[in-house]
Amino acid sequence: MNHKNINDKLILYLYDELSPGEKQEIAEHIKLCSNCSDTLAEYKSMITLLDNAIDNEINEAQLNQARAELNSAIRNSRRKKNYLSEIIDLILVPSRKSITLAYSLSLILILFILINSFNKPDSINVAPSTSVGQSEAEDFTNVRFHSTDFRNGLIEISYDKITPVRYKGNLNNPEIQQLLAHSLLNSENPGTRLKAVSAVIPSNSDNIIKNALLLAARNDANPGVRKEALKTISKYPMDNDIKNNLIYILQNDKEPGIRIMAINLIDKKTDEMTINEQFINLLKEKMNDDQNSYIKLKAKSILNKINS
């Protein structure tokens, strides 16, 4: 017999897992081999210990308790399953109950749609235009009634008619430049005003744009817009309007940066300006009283330039 696998065969022999032929073989071998016989005895002893330790006695009370808990658990899960099944059946399985429910829900939905369709708003909603340079629909806002007696079949109202337009084209388009000037002065959004002032192109032929820039440089609430307006104004040749506005800005703007821009522009275009006493007095005042030391020095420099 091959001793290589004998160990495993001894175990199977003890557990009665061998065929009759194999059993016979082992039985004969252990008669002749003392080593295998000793090993078998060790295994047998160990198996006996296992049999004694792993007995099948249990506590009946424990078992009965487990049975009772099982019954309770199954009863509870059956109850839960029933509720869920009922709901699912109500939805999926056609029955009088589910059909009635479906009809009720449909009716509620129809009523909801009808009520909403009658409650239309007063204003006419206009879809925004998508084509370039053309309007497709108009919008009416700011409706005001000037008479409320309609018995004679007459009405007096005023309204704003707004035509939505989308433009994509040349920035030099005069209409667009005028539109930008209008936005610069009238838009409530400082971002829009800033973009408008950046897009405006200085034009000697168009006073509307120049005036809009001057007004923005003097009065815009946003310092960024005032600064950009001043920057654009610097591209114009000096004239009395621009000079007077620069003086105004130098005297009144609270932002030192913007006053500095104004005085720098004055310094740059002094030769183009008409110098009068009023202008000199302003420079003297700035030289002495301005809170910003740069402006003081600049005013002094300009005065020196004028006097020389």
Added chain:
Amino acid sequence: MEINKLQKYTAFSDNDLIIATRNGDNSAFSALVQRHDKEVFTLIARYFQSSDEAKDVYQDIFIKVYYNLKKFEFQSEYTTWLYRITVNTCLTHKRLNKNYQKISIFNTDEEFDDMSPAVDRKNEPDNQMVINEQNAKVLNAVNSLSPKQKMVVMLKHLNNYKIKEIARIMNCTEGTIKKYLFIAVGKLKTELKNV
């Protein structure tokens, strides 16, 4: 469950009880449970050596049986199917509770006295004490086996299942079961050398 109620099912086979349960007869299910649950409870009680765990696992097993009876296809014995669920549940439970406390069933704490036959320890004869200590050592050695090795040893020694049957229950080959058995026996032989 009243015994009177279940007596009428004594003549029913396992398959008859399964069919009756599927038809809504909950008493038939009770009878089916009680027919085999003692062996199942013994196995899991020995496997976990904890009464609380044994009750939890018992409930898991038979709830699975209850809800999966409709899937039983009568291609094997009901007991094979039941033990397959039992073994899988034990192994899963063991995996999830790796740190379960190993306490010998022969512990003197009250809780674990329930697991062993009632013994008057004060008047216990000396040889019985020796046997009890010996059994404790054996069970500790068994606890040191891997879950599957331990399950094979339990099924062999407690239920006297053949390797072929254990392979069917544990859903693996006979060769695998033999391997588990050889390794287990080898380890136990080493551990219990001086016992």
